[in-house]
Amino acid sequence: MFRLISSICVSVLLTISLSLPVYAHGQTSHAGSKSGPLIVNLHLKKTFIDGVQIQNTVKKKVMSMEDLWTTYSDWQLVDQRKGNVYFKKKVDDLSPVSKAVGILGLSDNETLTLYKGNPDDQTIIQTFYQIDTKELQVNMRKQLKEGIRIKNKQDFKHVLKKLQQYAQSS
CATH class of the missing domain: 3.30.70.1740 (Bypass-of-forespore C, C-terminal domain)
Known part of the structure; x- marks a missing residue:
């Protein structure tokens, strides 16, 4: 019984730690704490009027997620998970x-x-x-x-x- 409970606890802790943001010095943040700049993989997809799509992926160091939202306020958030943020944008121009x-x-x-x-x-x-x-x-x-x-x-x-x-x- 003790092994089963230990197994479940380790599994839950592992799941929680995988979903936490990763900071520049490898620390993870728990809700409300600030441990330094956050490193995220940004996936930026632009779609032009001619149908061409260009996707770039870059690692970005941000001080907070609020800073990221401000920087990319003219982009549409598509998804966010495990250190990856996906944005898309329609560009009213030719590629x-x-x-x-x-x-x-x-x-x-x-x-x-x-x-x-x-x-x-x-x-x-x-x-x-x-x-x-x-x-x-x-x-x-x-x-x-x-x-x-x-x-x-x-x-x-x-x-x-x-x-x-x-x-x-x-």
Whole structure:
């Protein structure tokens, strides 16, 4: 009986200690005590208007969780567990890759597609919707076959809005 109780106590203590924050010098904090800066793994996920997601994970030393919430107040908390904090953020802009080399074009099945570089290389960033190319003006069809360079959010939204009227309904 004593072994069973000892086993349960050790198990409970181990579970409690695993859920406590880890501080810079290896100390753990019990509710209400302050033992120094807290080390957390931050998982930061950005989603851009072109559908690209960028995730970074960094170790961060913070004096308190309140400081962390203040620093990342424009991010949405997704999860927090065992020294890991997960945030996400929607960015109302093109991703860095699309700004650098993004080209809108048509795939082989006439789907409006954002490519990383030359559409012939078939490196797809994001697909959108099928275009009724029979309805397109010859000049626009030619531009899409060659690819339309997208350098900023305004270019991106302008082309998507212009082509939305040619989207095939499912």
